[in-house]
Amino acid sequence: MSALGRFNLQIIDDEKLRILELPYGKTKDLCMYVILPDNSKDLYNVVQSMSYEKLTKWTDPKYMWKKYTKVFLPQFKIDSAYSMKAILSSLGMPDVFNDTKAKLTGISPDNLYVSDLISLATVNGDEDGTKDVTHADDGFFFFDLALPEEIFRADRPFLYIIQHKPTKCYIFYGIFQKP
Structure with a gap:
């Protein structure tokens, strides 16, 4: 997958990584951060040293720069x-899973209980997440027809994080x- 447009980008020299923010999903409420270390061996170190505070600082809009960027990402779909x-x-x-202790009488007078609760998640990394970006930004000017300022090529292992932007919840x- 490739895209060309204005994307928020952060380069963190002391951590030897780059962070790209991509729109995600059908609304503007979600985004995907792609955290790309300089080499694949550094990914383990990035994951081990990451904290909520560090991630929040890395993805803070005041530290990210909107740059005209050519993005290359592998297409992927992960189901879990x-x-x-x-x-x-x-x-x-625990009681809701116990057939003798569950109290779900508000749903049914029968003796109901929950046998299990399965969480399903799908992450889709494809053009649908980025195709509207080049048209959503009205800041394009004539000089944007030149070569992109940055190239973001995810051709090695990377970390991706989905964030709900209004609540800043990962x-x-x-x-x-x-890749």
């Missing part, structure tokens, strides 16, 4: 499914190993 039973039980909801992350 996992049981939430153990997680929700540990958070204080809702999903993953590592793409084989």
